Amino acid sequence: MKPRQIAGYLFASPWVITFLIFWLFPLLFSFYLGFTDYRLLKPTYSWVGLDNFAALLSDQAFLQSLKNTFVFVIGTIPLTTMISLILALLIDKNFPGRTIFRSGYFMPSITSMVVIALIFTNLYSRDGYIYLLAKMVGLSPPENGFLLSNKTALLSVMAMDVWMSVGYYMLLFLAGLKSIPGELYETADVAGAGPIRKFVSITLPLLKPVALFIIVINTIKSFQVFVEVLVMTRGNYDTSTAVYFIYESGLSRFEFGYASAAAYILFLIIAIFSLAQFGLLRQRVTP
Amino acid sequence: MKYNRIFAVLLIAAVAAIISCSGKTKQVAVTLDWWQFWTDPAIGPTIQKMVNDYETANPNVKINLTDLTWSDGHEKIVVAFSSGTAPDIVELGSDWVAEFSSANQLADITGDVISDTAGFLGWSPGIYDNKIYAFPWILGTRVLFINRELVRKAGLSENFVPINWAQLRELCFKIDSIGGDVHGFGSNAAEKHRLYKKFLPFFWAANGRIISRDGKLAVFASDKAYRALKMYKALNDSCSLIDTQSRLEDAFLAGKIGVIISGDWLLKRIRNEKIPIDFVTTLIPGPNFPGKSFAGGEFLAISAGSKNKEEALKFIKYITDKNNQLLFCKTNYSANPSNREAASDPFFTDDINLETFVKQMNMSEMVPAIPQWVYVEDIIESTLEEVLFNDAPIAESLYKGNKKITKILFDK
Numbered sequence: 001m002k003p004r005q006i007a008g009y010l011f012a013s014p015w016v017i018t019f020l021i022f023w024l025f026p027l028l029f030s031f032y033l034g035f036t037d038y039r040l041l042k043p044t045y046s047w048v049g050l051d052n053f054a055a056l057l058s059d060q061a062f063l064q065s066l067k068n069t070f071v072f073v074i075g076t077i078p079l080t081t082m083i084s085l086i087l088a089l090l091i092d093k094n095f096p097g098r099t100i101f102r103s104g105y106f107m108p109s110i111t112s113m114v115v116i117a118l119i120f121t122n123l124y125s126r127d128g129y130i131y132l133l134a135k136m137v138g139l140s141p142p143e144n145g146f147l148l149s150n151k152t153a154l155l156s157v158m159a160m161d162v163w164m165s166v167g168y169y170m171l172l173f174l175a176g177l178k179s180i181p182g183e184l185y186e187t188a189d190v191a192g193a194g195p196i197r198k199f200v201s202i203t204l205p206l207l208k209p210v211a212l213f214i215i216v217i218n219t220i221k222s223f224q225v226f227v228e229v230l231v232m233t234r235g236n237y238d239t240s241t242a243v244y245f246i247y248e249s250g251l252s253r254f255e256f257g258y259a260s261a262a263a264y265i266l267f268l269i270i271a272i273f274s275l276a277q278f279g280l281l282r283q284r285v286t287p
Numbered sequence: 288m289k290y291n292r293i294f295a296v297l298l299i300a301a302v303a304a305i306i307s308c309s310g311k312t313k314q315v316a317v318t319l320d321w322w323q324f325w326t327d328p329a330i331g332p333t334i335q336k337m338v339n340d341y342e343t344a345n346p347n348v349k350i351n352l353t354d355l356t357w358s359d360g361h362e363k364i365v366v367a368f369s370s371g372t373a374p375d376i377v378e379l380g381s382d383w384v385a386e387f388s389s390a391n392q393l394a395d396i397t398g399d400v401i402s403d404t405a406g407f408l409g410w411s412p413g414i415y416d417n418k419i420y421a422f423p424w425i426l427g428t429r430v431l432f433i434n435r436e437l438v439r440k441a442g443l444s445e446n447f448v449p450i451n452w453a454q455l456r457e458l459c460f461k462i463d464s465i466g467g468d469v470h471g472f473g474s475n476a477a478e479k480h481r482l483y484k485k486f487l488p489f490f491w492a493a494n495g496r497i498i499s500r501d502g503k504l505a506v507f508a509s510d511k512a513y514r515a516l517k518m519y520k521a522l523n524d525s526c527s528l529i530d531t532q533s534r535l536e537d538a539f540l541a542g543k544i545g546v547i548i549s550g551d552w553l554l555k556r557i558r559n560e561k562i563p564i565d566f567v568t569t570l571i572p573g574p575n576f577p578g579k580s581f582a583g584g585e586f587l588a589i590s591a592g593s594k595n596k597e598e599a600l601k602f603i604k605y606i607t608d609k610n611n612q613l614l615f616c617k618t619n620y621s622a623n624p625s626n627r628e629a630a631s632d633p634f635f636t637d638d639i640n641l642e643t644f645v646k647q648m649n650m651s652e653m654v655p656a657i658p659q660w661v662y663v664e665d666i667i668e669s670t671l672e673e674v675l676f677n678d679a680p681i682a683e684s685l686y687k688g689n690k691k692i693t694k695i696l697f698d699k
Contacts, residue, residue, distance in 0.1 A: 040369040041390040125534070144529045148476045150677065236477040236672075253661060254365055 034261035040254035052261035062262060064238070065245040066269075068154055072241060073222040073273075075158050076165075081214055084166040085207070088173030089199075102174075109168035117231035120160045121147060124232075153237035157228050165221075169214050176210035177203070212281040216274055223270045242266045317598045318349045320374035322364065324585070326354045330619040337611050341602060348598055368392040373590040375599045379421055381412035381583040381653055382660050388420035389658035394589040395420060399600050407607070407625045412653050413586050422603050423625035425615060426584030428651045429488065429548050430643050431455075431572070435565040437462045437469060437545040448569040452489075452518050455546070455572045462545030463526035471526030473535035473547035474519075477672045481532050483664055484581045485548055486671055488571045489515040491652045492578025497663065497692065498655050505696055507667070508682075508689035514574070516674055516681050523675050540564055548580075551622035554640050558620060568643040570650065582651035584625065623648045659695050666691045 034052055038045040056062045091102050108116060123130040124146035134141045142149035146156040180203065188198045226243040233239040235248065242262070250259030325334050331354075338350045353374065355363060361383065367373040368387060379387065387393050397419040404410055404419075413421035435445045441461035449455040459471030475485045495511040498504065528535065528544055539547045540562050548571065557564060570577035587606065589599045605611065612624035613632055622644030624630050630648070635641045654660055670688035673679035 040365050041387070041392065043390075126530070144476060148529065148531075234479050236479060237676075251362055 030256075030260040031264060033257050034264050036257045038257040038260075040256065045257065048257070052258050053265065055258070056262055056265060061240065062242075062245055065235075065240040065242050068238060068240060069223060069225065069242045069266075071154060072158055072161075072225055073219060075155075076162050076222055077215060077218050080162050080165050080169060080218060081211065083162065084169035084214070085173050085211075087166060087170040088177060089203075091170065091174060092177050102171075105167035105170055107167065108164040111164075113164070113227045114231055116160065116164055117228050120156075121232050124156050147233055148237060150238045153233055154239045157225075157232055157239055160232075161222075161225065161228060165218070169218065172210055172214055173207065176207045180206045208281065212277070215281070216277050219273055219277060220270055223266065223273070242269075316349060317347055317595050318351060319376060319595055319599055319602055320351045320353065321376040321378075321602070322353045322355050322360075322367075322374045323378040324355050324357060324360055325378075325619075326356060327619070330615065333614060333618040337606060337614070341605055345601075348602070350602065368590070371592060373592060375590060375593040375595050376603060377588055377590060378424070379586045379588050381409075381586060382664075384412050384421045384586055384588065385415045385656040385658045385660060387588070388415040388418075392591055393420040394591050394593065394596055396422070396589060396600060403604070406627050408623075408627060408630070408648060409582065409584050409625050409653065412584070412656050413588075415656050415658075421586035421588040422607055424585045424587050424607050425612070425621055426582060426623040426625050426648060427550050427621075428580045428582040428623055428644060428648045429484065429550050430568045430570060430580065430647045432539060432547050432549050432553060433458075433567050433569065434462075434539065434542060434545050435567055436542065437465065440465050440469075441545070445565075448567060449572045450570075450577055451572050451575050456518075456521065459522055459526045459546055468543050469545070470528035470538075470543060471545050472522045472528075473539055473544040474523040474527035474529045474675075475535065476529050476531055477668070477676055478531050479668065480664070482671050483667045484583075486516070486519050486667070487581045487652070487654075488548065488579055489519050491581075492571070492573035493518075497667075498657070498696065503697075505689050505692040507670075507692050508685035512685050513681055516671075516685065518574075520675055520681070551620065551641075551644055554622065554644075555620040568640045570643065570647050577650065580647050580651040582623075582648060582653050584623070584653075657696065662695045663692055666695070 035047055035049060036045045037048050037051075087105055091098060091105070120130075122128050125131060126143075126145040128145070131141050131145055142152050146152045184202050184206075185198055188202060193201070224243050225241050226247065229235055229239050229241050229244045230247070235241075235244045240248075243266070246259045246262045246266070249255045249262060321338075323334065325331065335352065338352055342348060342350060351374075355378070361380075364373070364377060364379070364383075364387075368390070373392065384393070395418045400419055400422060403422075407423050409423040409426045410419065413419055413423060431449075433448065438447055438458070439445045441458070441464070443458065443461060447458065449458050461471070462469065463471030475482045490512055493511040493515040495507075495509060495515055497507050499506045523529065528538055530538065532549075535544065535547055536549060536553055536556070538544045539549075539553075540557070542564065554568070556562070557566070571580045572578055587603045589596050589603070593599055607626060609626050609628045609632075612626045612629040613634065615621060616624050616629070617634055622635065622641045630645050635645045654664070657663065666688050670684050673684045674681050
């Protein structure tokens with residue numbers, strides 16, 4: 001091996017070693033654990049084959065948490081994507097105070113999720129501003145606050161998540177808008193195209209790669225929703241999600257085998273969704 | 288002559304050095320690791336003082352104190368036990384002892400503490416499989432807190448305290464009828480690890496049981512459980528403010544709730560924050576006369592792998608003795624020492640509210656010491672959620688809950 005190659009390996013080794021120890025090994029080991037009845041505090045454990053997976057598929061709590069996760073994903077992604085695109089289009093215009101708006105929308109993305117979740121927990125409570133506002137405009141919010149009702153708790157967490165995420169995705173869309181050559185719009189102007197025609201025929205097709213990226217990363221992130229649930233509801237009122245279920249099984253009950261199996265089921269679901277999204281959107285993105 | 292003097296001085300110095308060295312080797316240093324949860328600045332220095340006093344009285348012992356927090360302390364203890372790095376002495380919540388003793392992680396101290404059992408309260412959570420694994424330290428129960436100003440406004444005598452369910456219902460309904468933002472009763476929302484603690488006093492007062500006396504059957508669904516849940520639901524549905532425990536306490540202190548069930552931490556808060564509220568504490572009512580309450584507490588256990596079990600036990604007995612428990616309770620305004628002698632001190636008997644807690648402790652139950660408690664707790668809370676917040680039929684929900692408990696405990 002040449003000294004140059006050795007130097008390269010040496011430079012890469014800190015990351016490679018960290019990856020092997022803290023990522024790859026836990027990943028493979030947890031896959032193995034999914035087929036065992038391993039529990040902390042239990043001196044021995046044994047191979048149980050697919051028992052954990054079979055048990056999970058008939059575990060009402062797990063199935064409910066999966067259902068809640070799907071509701072969360074399906075409910076938040078289209079809304080987040082649309083709102084962030086609209087905001088990006090608005091911010092892209094030249095108007096006084098544009099920077100303030102841009103920073104303002106982005107601010108939640110760089111604020112701690114725990115802080116935001118705590119603030120929203122108060123806003124959603126019976127004497128919180130959102131609750132009082134809902135009452136003021138004639139809505140009839142649940143008697144004990146938005147987070148203490150099966151009907152509104154998950155929706156409230158979803159609404160907060162949309163509010164928190166749009167700023168980040170708005171910036172990505174904004175970057176996409178900036179990369180569209182101005183000549184295309186000038187040509188369209190010459191051809192007499194109106195704003196809607198320009199948006200449908202130029203902006204939207206050229207934003208598709210960015211939209212694909214946003215939808216895929218938002219899907220992965222939404223399937224892993226956890227901190228919001230932990231801080232705001234602790235899984236009560238029909239808000240338990242797949243990752244929260246894994247946390248409860250693994251770190252509250254220490255059933256590492258069961259929790260690992262649940263984690264791999266979630267992994268499989270995310271992988272299928274991501275591949276499907278790539279497949280569907282890539283066809284339309286590729287010219 | 289001169290050389291003789293020098294020789295004598297050197298000889299004395301050598302002898303002195305040998306004596307001092309041998310003295311040091313005689314003092315075999317024992318280091319005890321102690322993990323505990325009392326991190327509040329109000330009590331932390333007192334714990335440290337107890338440790339310092341012990342070290343002064345026992346120069347051969349050093350105590351390594353490690354603070355844990357309730358948010359992740361349980362995880363840390365589990366990881367420490369499973370990796371063989373558990374401390375000599377560990378503070379455990381009452382419902383954790385069975386989990387660790389059933390996994391053979393705690394030392395059996397039966398023989399060493401059997402003579403102490405009469406002098407202390409609250410042994411049951413520390414016993415697993417007829418052996419004692421943990422020593423009760425500071426206990427805690429819940430009592431009824433009543434806002435006397437709201438009692439007056441409701442048209443009742445300000446000295447009125449309910450002694451049975453009918454009177455409790457009447458009191459809560461009358462306070463609730465004051466209207467505005469005033470509610471009769473503070474009922475817990477579906478809050479994990481809290482909701483069941485508010486229902487179990489009603490359940491136990493109606494003579495309900497979770498497991499049969501011989502430990503062979505789940506008997507959670509019964510006519511007693513039905514009666515208790517019906518009573519609790521009546522309060523919950525018709526005159527309650529439903530919220531999390533901390534927000535219920537805020538509302539009680541703000542004069543918006545007439546009656547809540549709470550622990551000695553609320554007394555401490557009222558005293559420390561000098562909250563101007565006219566309140567009284569009383570025993571939780573039962574169907575016909577004062578009933579039972581939920582109790583828990585802090586237990587001290589010795590790790591099975593500890594090499595200093597004898598010293599650890601000596602230290603546990605020191606920390607839980609009358610004087611140290613009194614010092615602890617006076618500093619922290621805690622109401623329920625496990626030491627019976629300490630509990631009869633004028634500090635408790637002269638304070639009307641602390642006395643209520645002491646009396647209630649004698650009429651309290653703790654959850655059964657079973658390793659699967661965490662699952663059973665979950666099932667009880669789901670059953671309560673179904674009935675209280677989804678209006679599921681009581682009998683059917685109790686039956687379903689019982690079936691799940693049977694499966695968890697007896698795999699049937």
